[in-house]
Amino acid sequence: MDTHTHVDFSPPGPRGRRPRRTAKALTAVAVVAAVAAGGAYAAGLGPFAAEDGPEPEAVAQARAFLADWSSGRLPDAAARTTRPDRARQVLHGFTAGLDIGRPRLTAGAPRDTGDGAVTVPFTARMPVTGLGTWTYTSALPLREQGDGAWKVDWTLSLVHPRLSDARKFRLDREETAPVRALDRDGGTLSADSHPSLAPVLAQLAGGPDGGGPRGAVRLVDRGTGEVVRTEASFGGKDTAKDDGPVRTTLDATWQSAAERALAKAGGKNASLVALRVDDGEILAVANSPASGFNRAVSGTYAPGSTWKIVTSSALLLKGAVAPDDVVDCPRYLTVGKRFQNVETSEHRGATFRKDFTESCNTAFIGLRDKLGDGELGDVAKKYFGVGQTWHVGVPSYDGSVPLPRDATEKAASMIGQGRVQANPLIMASVTATAVSGGFHQPTLVAGTEDTTATTPLPQGVVTQLRALLRATVTEGTARVLSDLPGEIGAKSGTAEVSDEQDNNGWMVAHRGGVAVACVVEEGVTGGGSAGPVLHDLLAAVPAS
Template sequence: MTDTEHVTGRGRRPARKARATAAVGLAVALVVGAGYAAELGPFDPGPRKPDPEATARAHAFLADWAAGRMSRAAALTSSPEQAERVLRSFTSGLDISKPSLTPGAATIGEEGTVTVAFTARMPVTGLGTWTYASALPLREQDDGGWKVDWALSLVHPKLSGSEKFRLEREDTAGPEVTDRDGERLSGDTYPSLGPVLPQIAGAAGSGPRGAVHRVDRATGEVKGTEATFGEKSEGPADGPVATTIDATWQSAAEKALASGADGKDAALVALRIDNGEILAVANSPSSGFNRAVSGTYAPGSTWKIVTSGALLVKDAVAPGDIVDCPRFLTVGKRFQNVETSEHRGATFLKDFTESCNTAFISLRGKLDDRELGDVARTYFGVGQEWRVGIPSYDGSVPVPRDETEKAASMIGQGRVQANPLIMASVTATAVSGTFHQPTITGGTKDTTATTPLPRKVVTRLGEMMRATVTDGTASVLADLPGDVGAKTGTAEVADDVPNNGWMVAHRGNVAVACVVEKGVTGGASAGPVVRDLLAAVPAAPS
């Protein structure tokens, strides 16, 4: 054997070893690849999540459509000219005053498309609200951005190239509607009641009636009926329809909104604490959508009444407990307090009176994921079906999808939805301990089932709301006579839209709630409205 052969022979063993190692490496790589392909074991990347930019584009489209910014909404679609034409004709042709469009879950399709579900509540002027579900398809563009993939069916699932919708009204002479003292109510005297009175008469079976029909575009033949409004009475009305409205409170509420809302969209409800009877319902502007009763808003920090109730019911915290209030708290995203305030070493009572977001969010572990919604429903009636006497939205507290959404729910954000009627009722329940279904007409059937709050919880909530007036963010009410209790709220809407301002309050036998859209803060926007109302009506109704 030569030296060359010897050297070559010695080199073969490492070569075979190297090939074996490479083969093993290849096998491992194939296993890893198979693991990724099959989404198995430790290599499972988990379910694909929709691109946040797609979801944001869908939310922006719905917000613009709801606000009547049809050109802006259409510009977010793949067919702007057709989209703007259809959106305008749909709302104007069906006499829809102001849509309420609530986004739902987003899902991702096989080709990477994203679909965002939404609930549409379409107030048909003078008749009622048409509610249905639809969805927005979105497709990624060549430049990496997202657009709503325009189709007629996204406006309504049954809108198509062959069928459209037609509104038909029945002319009926409605009965007279009176206040709680038997005096006639009219939209001329009380502008906010203009859209409400026909609804009251309709609920009594004698008011305006109508329907939204689906018709053939070519022949006009009716193919189906999507919504009906009003009920046919068996005979002529027996007399005036009596309501729970108090003319003094209604007048004061309208004046308070007119002077204090500074031209912004706003709404207010006042009701009796002992039985839920609605004393006043006012909107600015007064015509069109009844946002006070049918609106869908994030209630912001006024919701901390419910959150506090949930925490107090299970003795998870006491007013004197130290619950630190830092400037920021990150739970998936950064949360902060209004004007980035902080109160180090604060008690829970102080957190409530100063409306500290970060303190409340830090207590989220004290409640399980369903507990806030369960308390809202069980004790406060929120989310149950209310029979108010007119169309209403009765609130929603969905189970949070993640820790970030749970954090937001603690402070009345995320997917928590309410309106002034709901928050006035929440306030009444908090200080009395018992939920009473709100009503605007007598004899309304109550199908709700609730449990009274423990007396200790009621006492503490009352003390906390009183302290918010004497030593907290509701000090705008401090000079009013009587033991006024209140809670302010600031609710985020979108990154480029000013916050909504909220205030709820109670005095005597009356609870009040007010929201001012784009009011920035509750104390500065809704606060003066509530103050003007309570100052004008010093005596509680009997």
């Protein structure tokens, strides 16, 4: 797609740097949004301490621009520039034309340019649907306007340094031969028999190395269409040679049940994973819609309250809380911003067990000082393998729990918000680890490499976690599963995305030797959206 026509744009001339405004004014404007694909979170950015550093107003505007672009709020991002109409057109053309999902844009250290302007470099991670991630660096120029406001000084090169009036980008996809795949019992799997496997089978086309389908982002001359250079290449070896069918760990019965269950998502984007607790072998991977992005394995989402399994593990591991301890659950709690419970519920005088089963955000946030700033991430990595490199057999996103940048972000991470990122594969694995005590790298193809290193959870912690998950089904927010046979344990989750979108709904569960996880985008609540999906899935498969 041609994202540009002739631009007649002359940037304003240099302006002298205005004196610093008062601390009160700085504090009022220094607000940033830290955003990742699948979620958004607002936090405060205090004024810079150094008097000769870049203007905080400029830095805040740059970060807000990146946050809006990341979340797909292109009109808002464009409004922060000197040419809103043109910026909106180009940003839309760039992402839509190159089939880019939700970008991950990370700001670097700002710097004064010496001409009254400020530059904020950033790293762009652009997920090209069905292929992989295109990573590059660019920079935002910012200039103070006549009314004293700072804006992004619009130019094509801020989107990508090589985008210009003369050159644009083009996405080329190469056709790959359909992979022949077998389930764990030797039965044939195909997109005809299991439509939801289409993105998975496309990724399997590259073999166990996860090469997947092939393609490239190319820089081309706008006038002639000739390729100037290849910016990014995706895919593995040439798959023209048929090396025979790929034997997977998938179970046709579970896969069919998973695909039927996703019909309960009501047409919303949704995905789920089912895997074996004792070895991590994946039994089902289902995505709705059935074509396109494999969000179940490669998606990035805030896991919301399903993450309280990891938070509870961290608290129980150090004896910071016990299930029968009283941990008050107020309606609101302010830590830089106001946090609340779903439907602003409260449970005064509640035990930690009640807080878990009713998914009380304020109670968990109230325990934040029981953990060190990096402790939640350390527990996630050490015991649950989250953030380590997984070799699943197809490209996967393996989770992230960054060190909180301030008290507000630490509070958010306690409830699976902020910059904590996961997907159904990760949360199914987290559930399996919690109820068995041992992490097993999830696998879709036999013989994949395992480079992870984890420590087993103590049996006492496992016993407590199993009891909490079971109580959530019998008396808590996962009661939607309570009529099913077998001793089911579960945890619901509601994850905030942005002010413009409804919350994502989550639910994880385990029964017998299988753990499952489901996310429904804009499902509002976990019990109301992901819950019915998992209910239908578990009702259709054996309870043992």
